[in-house]
Amino acid sequence: MSALVGNAQKKLGLLREILVEKGLDGFVVGSGDAHSSEYVPEFAMRRTFISDFTGSAGTVLVTRDKALCWTDGRYFLQASQELESSCWTLMRSGEPGVLELNEWIVANMPENSVVGVDGFLMTDSQAVAMNGALKGKGIALKMVEGGNPVDAVWNALGKQPAAPSAAVTVNAKFAGQSHEEKIAAIQLKLKSTPKSPSCFVVSMLDEIVWLFNIRGADVDYNPVVLAYAVVLAVGGAHLFIDASKLSKEAVEHLGPSVTLHPYEDVETFLRTYTAQTPGAVVGVDPSQLNWRLCRSLGPSAIHHMVSPLTLAKAIKNPVELDGIRAAHVRDGVALTAFLHWLETTVKAKPLSITEYDVAVKIEEFRGKMSMHVCPSFPTIAGYGPNGAIIHYKPEKDTAAAIGTDGLFLLDSGAQYQDGTTDVTRTLFFGAPASAPQRVKDCYTLVLKGHIALARAVFPETTLGSRLDALARTALWTAGLDYNHGTGHGVGAFLNVHEGPQGIGFRKRDNEVGFFIGMTTSNEPGYYEENAFGIRIENVCITVNANTPNKFGGKEFCALETVTMAPIKTSILNLDLLDDAEIAWLNTYHEKVRNALEPLIKKSFPEALDYLITETQHVRR
Secondary structure, eight states: OOHHHHHHHHHHHHHHHHHHHTTOSEEEEOSOOTTOOSSOOGGGOHHHHHHOOOOSSOEEEEESSOEEEEEOGGGHHHHHHHSOTTTOEEEETTSTTOOOHHHHHHHHSOTTOEEEEOGGGSBHHHHHHHHHHHHTTTOEEEEOOSSOHHHHHHHHHSOOOOOOOOOOEEOGGGTSSOHHHHHHHHHHHHHTSTTOOSEEEEOOHHHHHHHHTEEOOSBTTBOOOSEEEEEESSSOEEEEEOGGGOOHHHHHHHOTTEEEEOGGGHHHHHHHHHHHSTTOOEEEOTTTSBHHHHHHHOGGGEEEOOOHHHHHHHSOOHHHHHHHHHHHHHHHHHHHHHHHHHHHHHHHSTTSSBHHHHHHHHHHHHTTSTTEEEESSOOEEEEGGGGGSTTOOOOTTTOOBOOSSSEEEEEEOEEETTEEOOEEEEEEOSOGGGSOHHHHHHHHHHHHHHHHHHTOEEETTOOHHHHHHHHHHHHHTTTOOOSSOSEEEOOSSSOSSEEEEEEOSSOOTTOOOOOTTOEEEEOOEEEETTTEEEEOBEEEEEEEOOOSOOGGGOOEEEEEEOOOOOOOOTTOOGGGSOHHHHHHHHHHHHHHHHHHHHHHHHHOGGGHHHHHHHTSOOOO
């Protein structure tokens, strides 16, 4: 028996012993933390620890005799490689015949079973839905007390990492609004909300740092800090945070309108507030706030509402938009210089560098740009078959060497003090004539989809689920598709994935359409398992299309592409592009060259010829 198999069995064995002690027949472990974060601090990576699956999305269920892991199409291949198949069953969410978590429990667990969850790690709406689904079968959903069982296993086999303690910084310069103005705007929304909530509980970390114009470093890639906030309808706001993270400057910045409390005091504060405030009505977003805190309030004190911060944060103001544009220019300079280095190196000496080397080296280039902070997500650098793993992360010991006979997919981004970037380019380092025709055709079809979305004009509030087909139509005509969304919101020196907007083939609950000032990625792709992966991604800002008419009084929107980096043209099948698509590509490359050339000359003069060559016009 291999060490991997033995370790997987040991972890599951210890967890099952705890389930027996607590009278549980199963235990659910999600990917998030107490704040429903996509990326979480190391100490909160419980699903990763118990399953060894490292993708950012997934949920596991461990019963007395089974262990199952649900994830989506982005991670099917990765999960199949990381899960120990003798211990775990991969559940491919969305595939025909695959039951989702609640459906599987109802279909497979006997009546009177008890399924446990950590109440801090499941949103209230998730708990309500799960409880409703299970109750019909006579299965109980139980909030586990006395600590998370996975933590007990973690500490029994080693030591669970400590909670982070990074310092908070002030980011008011690029906010475009003071935090007092933001608090006042939220208060106005509370007063105009049915039932007039006396306060609102904020639990999403990006919403908290946005509200107070601060940033943190508690979570890799996301400039957030572990905290809760309560905004009073009358008065100021309360911030629950580890005081050791706040410098004198940060405390002075927050000022008298913000009352500080220890992070762990939020539950006691909410209980006391509702008990001592006659007629208190607490606004909560059940899709965000965890079950434990919601249940601490009592049903009579709760008013369910969509967080008033989510949309306010997503619609960027002019100062934020200017910062985003500027950050993308600097990022484009670093990326273009890096691509020049990469292509020169691989062509001169194929297989001399690995995917892992790329992930390290690209940060060296970005680190030379002003206001650079850190990566915005783990760099995806996949050569050949690894490019087909949609969220592939190269590891030092197993990374593939990069040659000249396969496609190389590079998806990377950075956090700057004035913006967040996310860009994907698919490259081929061999002679263009040596690229297989199928690769050229598929690459061109992906670019056609990218251009179709980039050129779209649509009424404001159009849902992303309606825009999605624009990016897929060219692929569909060839019987091809991809298993991920086409676009996600991008923060302003915040999370690289932000809502409520998004572009995808599934209509989401409470989906919000696009408004002027929102951002989105534009990233169609195509992937052939064990062969290659293709994705072309730019970040766009939703702007006014200035149409001659405004049907129904609505503004019409267009997408302004702000990512500034060459798109590889040497492997295009130009016969598949029409004149308008070629014109778009040439116009885009003119903008890239004009934006980057002055800074390339100054910072990376050796890459100037590469920039000019890669942005020259293509012609049939």
